[in-house]
Amino acid sequence: MKNIKYLSAAFLLFALIMGNSGCSSSSGNNPGHEYMPDMAHSIAYEANHLQYYRPNTWESEENLRDFYVKPMLPVKGTIPRGYTGMSLAKDPSDAMEKSDFMAGTPMNGHVPYYYDDTEEERTRAMAEITENPYPITQKGLDKGKDLYEIYCGICHGDKGEGDGYIVRDDGGKYPAQPANLVSDEFIGASEGRFYHAVMHGKNVMGGYADKLSYEERWEVIHYIRSLQAKKTGTAYDPIPDPDAAFKSKFSDLLSATSHGGGHESGHGDAHGGDHGEVSGAVNPNVMRLENVFFATGSSQLKAVSRRELNVFAEVLADSGTNVEISGHTDNVGDAASNMSLSQDRAVAVRNYLISRGINASQITAKGYGDSRPVASNSTDEGRQQNRRTEFEILRH
Ligand code: HEC
Incomplete structure (x- = not known):
């Protein structure tokens, strides 16, 4: 009995306190106050959910002022959190669908x-x-x-x-x-x-x-x-898979019965000296990396190069072949700086392949500057052909 009396007294007291001081209206300089307002009305801003936030419960609907918080739709063209990332991702090529990469869309394909x-x-x-x-x-x-x-x-x-x-x-x-x-x-x-x-x-x-x-x-x-x-009744044919094309070219190269004299007598020694002359000889152990690109005048690999380099790394790992990566430029500008640029670029490719798990001893890198043109340097097209990255299979 006693307990109940105490309890009801305590409850009465609590009710009195709440009644008197739990809440007070705002007026003049007094902002008013509420006891535990979050419990009375949630301040969670539901995304895209239109619901007025009422800072107090005693105001009539008509008195609700228009600055009350209202959730709003995201700004037009907003990209959701985590939906960008081509340049932010550590290695986008891992996270990206290969076809996404080709189309140049962000890694998870979210496009406004x-x-x-x-x-x-x-x-x-x-x-x-x-x-x-x-x-x-x-x-x-x-x-x-x-x-x-x-x-x-x-x-x-x-x-x-x-x-x-x-x-x-x-x-x-x-x-x-x-x-x-x-x-x-x-x-x-x-x-x-x-x-x-x-x-x-x-x-x-x-x-x-x-x-x-x-x-x-x-x-x-x-x-x-x-x-x-x-x-x-017309054709809508798929293009050949570029990865498969690369792999088959590589394996053709590997299994070529003609060893073409091998590394020792490859095109390097055959025309290394005649600077600027296009050699007719084709080294059968050499393959061009068609889709490896660098920032202009720099050895910074463009992200788009990763696609081909990843396939290259795969075939290198499978075959265990030793290769020399070679960098080549056109003859525009100073020969010495072309040489060092091509060297840096070959090294950048080598480093990338090593970062993909290829054994460092399997790859060497060398820059040849403008000393090994494959086309005439007097046309745009020719110069473009000459700026290239190749690899040579080193046979033993
Ligand atoms: C539940 C039924 C239904 C489904 C499922 C559906 N559509 Fe449709 N679609 C329609 C109807 C009905 C129309 C005709 C709308 C009109 O012209 O009033 C239509 C029209 C279209 C049109 C013509 C629009 C134009 O410009 O006239 C395209 C294109 C289309 N649908 C593509 C798709 C594709 C792609 C999908 C699957 C991703 C799809 N639809 C799924 C019912 C459907």
């Missing part, structure tokens, strides 16, 4: 879309987006097919004719007619028409921006183009 969901913007997208940024690859077409059949086929039909099973009479309930994507109208339509439809949908069709990544959207579009090609 600047066309609104209106007819004018649809027209603008159709006029401005005229190219699929990804090359046609078999892998991409296969993935595009899977995605198309998951997301689009139920309405647009497996062949794109607008007769997916939810539309067809045999069990179909869908009320609207999906577009016939293999009709002349869509065969003639620009890439933007498809991309815009994927991003925003059209009328009853909802958008798929949140279901498909940037690359996946373009893979679906490639697949739709291949369905159109099938319809018209």
Whole structure:
């Protein structure tokens, strides 16, 4: 009994304190106060959720002032946290899909879309987006097919004719007619028409921006183009996989029966002296790294070079071959600085390969400056050919 009395007295006291001093209105210079305001109304700002934050609970709705906090949509074109990173990533080539790399998109493929969901913007997208940024690859077409059949086929039909099973009479309930994507109208339509439809949908069709990544959207579009090609009996062929091409060139080189005199009598000694003369002799042990690029006048490897170098590192590791990396310049500028630039560049390539796990003893690096041109230095095209990185298989 006693306990209950104490308890009720304590509760009364608490209620009194709360009643008298738990909250007070703001007025004049007094900002007012609340006891544990966070418990009364959450100050969490839900992203994209429109809800007024009320700093007190006794004000009537009409008196709520318009500076009360209101969550807002991100600024147009905002890229979500963690969605940039080509230059920030330690080694983007590890995290990146190879095709992303080719298209030069950020590592996870998040690319802002600047066309609104209106007819004018649809027209603008159709006029401005005229190219699929990804090359046609078999892998991409296969993935595009899977995605198309998951997301689009139920309405647009497996062949794109607008007769997916939810539309067809045999069990179909869908009320609207999906577009016939293999009709002349869509065969003639620009890439933007498809991309815009994927991003925003059209009328009853909802958008798929949140279901498909940037690359996946373009893979679906490639697949739709291949369905159109099938319809018209034209070709929509994948380009050969550049990695596979590199690997087969490398293995051809390795297995070449002609040892071409080997390293000792390679092109170096044959024409090392005749500075500036193009030699007709081709060293069968030499292969050019076609996609290795440097910043102008520097030995800084451009990120885009990593793709080929990674494949190169793979084949080097598999074959255990010893190679010499050689750097070459055109004959513009001072021969001595060309020599040192080409040396630095060859070393940069070597260091990169070592960073990819290749044994340092497997690779040497040497700069040849402008002493080994493969084309005439008197034309732009020739000079461009001459600025190059090669490797030579060192046979024993
Ligand atoms: C639930 C059914 C449905 C699904 C799933 C669907 N669509 Fe559609 N789609 C439609 C309908 C209906 C239309 C016709 C809209 C109109 O013109 O009013 C349409 C129209 C289109 C158009 C033509 C837009 C234009 O500019 O006229 C394209 C392109 C398109 N869809 C692509 C896709 C792709 C790609 C997918 C899969 C990622 C997809 N659709 C998934 C129902 C669907």
